[in-house]
Amino acid sequence: MRHGIGIFAALAACALGAGTTLAATNGDLKSEGPTQPAKLQDGQYTDKNGDPTYHVTNGGKTVDWYTMSGYVRYNSNCIVCHGPDGMGSTYAPSLVDALKGMDYAHFAGVVVGGKKDVNASQELVMPAFGDNRNVMCYLPDIYTYLRARSDGALGRNRPSDHEPKPAAFTKAEDACMK
Numbered sequence: 001m002r003h004g005i006g007i008f009a010a011l012a013a014c015a016l017g018a019g020t021t022l023a024a025t026n027g028d029l030k031s032e033g034p035t036q037p038a039k040l041q042d043g044q045y046t047d048k049n050g051d052p053t054y055h056v057t058n059g060g061k062t063v064d065w066y067t068m069s070g071y072v073r074y075n076s077n078c079i080v081c082h083g084p085d086g087m088g089s090t091y092a093p094s095l096v097d098a099l100k101g102m103d104y105a106h107f108a109g110v111v112v113g114g115k116k117d118v119n120a121s122q123e124l125v126m127p128a129f130g131d132n133r134n135v136m137c138y139l140p141d142i143y144t145y146l147r148a149r150s151d152g153a154l155g156r157n158r159p160s161d162h163e164p165k166p167a168a169f170t171k172a173e174d175a176c177m178k
């Protein structure tokens with residue numbers, strides 16, 4: 001029995017250890033709401049509709065890899081118009097607000113094809129990013145990050161910790177950027 005107790009103690013210590021990030025296993029999860037994870041596959045969480053979604057734990061401090069990646073990509077491609085942390089600017093709307101209830105297909109449609117508000121007194125243009133791999137290869141990531149912001153699961157500024165980078169992410173990234 002010594003052996004069994006030893007394993008149990010090690011698991012308990014691991015679960016309680018501050019700052020440790022456990023790699024969760026693939027499978028179905030008990031979804032607690034429309035934007036909450038219903039499935040985990042290779043480090044990527046999806047909701048019950050199959051849309052990418054975030055996994056924020058540790059009191060808002062730890063995020064899944066895709067949310068972290070989305071934060072980085074947002075800051076290099078979208079921040080100039082949509083402002084820091086998705087809060088909006090005088091030129092472009094807040095994506096924290098816009099993402100409320102916006103599914104992935106709609107989001108992807110706007111980012112791929114762009115959008116032009118013809119009724120505004122000032123002509124507002126959302127550029128089409130369909131040919132920009134620095135955006136297209138990370139589209140689910142950016143959506144995931146903005147969704148976490150929109151739901152209030154994630155505060156402003158850079159997330160302090162993240163789940164491990166999945167091997168599947170690196171593989172898909174390499175294939176997409178080629």
Ligand code: HEC
Pocket residue numbers: 074077078079080081082091092093095098107110111115116117118124125126127129135142
């Ligand atoms: C050059 C400035 C600019 C950049 C860069 C930009 N956007 Fe926009 N975006 C806009 C403007 C302006 C609008 C509003 C267009 C309208 O109302 O027709 C908009 C609208 C949107 C909308 C629709 C909001 C709604 O309420 O329907 C989404 C989603 C969006 N942007 C996502 C992004 C993402 C993601 C990025 C980065 C990959 C990005 N944008 C980069 C200017 C920009």
